[in-house]
Amino acid sequence: MRRLSSSRLVRIGAGAVVALSAVVVAHGARAGVVPEATPVATVTVDASHTAGVLPADVLGLSYEADRLATVPGFDPHRGNIANLLTTLGTGNIRIGAGAVDYFVEWNPSNKPLPSWAKTGIGHADIDRLAALVKATGWNVELGVNLGHFDPKLVADEAAYAVPRLGSHLAAMSCGNEPNLFANRVRPSGYGYGQYRPEFESCAAALKSGGAKVAGPNTNGGRWLSDFVADEHSRIVMLTDQQYTLGGGPKSTKTVTDLLSASAVKKELSGITGPLAAAGSQHVPLRRDETNSANIGGIHGVSDVYAAALWAADYTLLLAQHGVSGLNFHGTIGRCGVPEQDKRVRFYTPLCAATGADLAAGMLTPQPVFYGLLLVHLLGPGRFLTATVSTSNNITSYAVRGSDGKTRVVVVDKDPVSATPVTVLVHLGTGTVGSVLHLTGSSLTSATGIAIQGATVARDGTFTPGNAGHITGRNGDFTVTMQPGSAALVTVAS
The missing domain is CATH 2.60.40.1180 (Golgi alpha-mannosidase II)
Structure with a gap:
């Protein structure tokens, strides 16, 4: 023994x-x-x-930015999303992820979208989100587009969101995983040196609209030490992302791997650098996008009972070591159906079981939700x-x-x-x-x-x-x- x-x-x-x-x-x-x-x-x-x-808002959910435009989506007056969030206590909704940079544009006047964009979001979408968080007591981290950065649009979005979300707006953030921009929305060789002035321009636009700022939303702890040393005066929260298992939906990892000691060692190793960076400037660290496995998770691992046990254990493990909160990535769309980025969110805490449920805004808790619920009951x-x-x-x-x-x-x-x-x-x-x-x-x-x-x-x-x-x-x-x-x-x- x-x-x-x-x-x-x-x-x-x-x-x-x-x-x-x-x-x-x-x-x-x-x-x-x-x-x-x-x-x-x-x-x-x-x-x-x-x-x-163990903070009161340790629990969080994370969504792609295009989910804002879905109806009823985050509408607290339709379906059951308000009750589901209340069931988890108080927490943090993060809006952003890959969609925010690659195919979502702030478009309140409903003009024709540019060729790269698939979804426009506007006033009504912010209004639904604001109504939800005011009804439930949850807070929001709202991402804006840095991949196709337009400072006027960013400032306009902040100016609209800040008074509507009020005290429930924890912060706004600039982009998602900018460390992966090279050869996508930036030239080859793009790195922290090129990112920093872009972030500062974005932060200035957000602050002109009255918003607090979080960042950098990189994955695997990249750029955090340099970023917090350079930008700590501009941010109220340091954010990072990590998934326990790699390989995405094609991975051969099993539930045994997810619940193993080696997975826990990886999880602990993955917060050592980020916590040190946050502690060096006395800013809180929030893992604002996470789950069992990346790129939507692994069918038969991320969407089964083992994930409930893992979610409870993982949340408490990281919280006890000093992470202020964790946002579990998912969807408010159909269970098992690909979204605009062609990914199925196997790991999602919530999803609609049928098309009729989706139209009515009726979401069904998935295994991860029950793990989070146990953490809430711990209090x-x-x-x-x-x-x-x-x-x-x-x-x-x-x-x-x-x-x-x-x-x-x-x-x-x-x-x-x-x-x-x-x-x-x-x-x-x-x-x-x-x-x-x-x-x-x-x-x-x-x-x-x-x-x-x-x-x-x-x-x-x-x-x-x-x-x-x-x-x-x-x-x-x-x-x-x-x-x-x-x-x-x-x-x-």
Whole structure:
């Protein structure tokens, strides 16, 4: 049995060192059947040491800019999108991605579009988004076109968006993945030196319209150190992008890869540089586009129950290390149907199951949504140091909530089994607790996912089943759970 502490340093790759706040244990076969009464893991929570903050707006969703023009789309008065966002608490909607630079133009006067553009957005589209965030309390990061940059259009869009979105406009950003502009919308050899003056022109246009600015939205941590050193006075938030698995929809990666210790090492390695860059100038880091795999994800990996467990674990892992929030990329279009960029968003947290649902604005939560919902139920607060001792693929996170209660999430990433296992949670205090379970029929199933036996209602609301009750002895709580599931334990201090 191996023991990994939140205070232990793990060396990853060529000299990179990161503090491992969650516990990651490589998946391995169990020797025989573990008796139900024998804990397969022990989680020890040190309530005297905090280990970071879980922000109230840690959850986020990310969309291509052309989704703004869809109807009913973000309209809170039609369909169920307002209820779905409310079900996740308060969060951040990021609008931008590749569409913002390559085929979307700000076109409020509805003039003929230039040859490169496929979609024009205007006043009505901003108005729908503004109504949604005012109804739900969510905030917005709104991207503008840097690929085909027109400072007058950028300033005009900012001037319209700022008063409509008001305090819900967290920031506006210039373009998406500018580190990939070369040979696309810029000449060969385009790099940070050419990008910087363009960004500064874009930032000036945004500020002329009253907007705060975020950036640079590069992928893989590129340009961040130089950018934050040069531009920290112009931005309120540093943004980056990364996906856990590469290869896109043609990848041969499996759910085992997604839930593996090597995936976690990659995730931790991927935030080391960005967090250092953000910390050097005391600006928050938000991963404003992310998901399980790039280019729409992997069918059978990104759209199944394993992705729910992964999303919960990934969000808490990065948040505990200091990332202020994560925006999971997706669509509000049809499930499994390519969009204008010819990509299917297998990884999307939400999508419309049928054409009729799309027309009515009725979206169906997908597996990733349930992982995010579990994080919401954990609630904001301060992370506590947690140590897990186990030979299984189990991680755990502890949070002292703003209500004074201690909550512990245990994520068992082993294959689903009908044979229950027990986990001993040592808090050192408390006598009565409750537990909610995130469950699914198998890691590769897209259906049957529930929290305490309940699913999100068609209208987008959610009420979990009655929580299970557990009794502590000397501050120890024994949690019985299904392999391939997650448990949320709540104990009053």
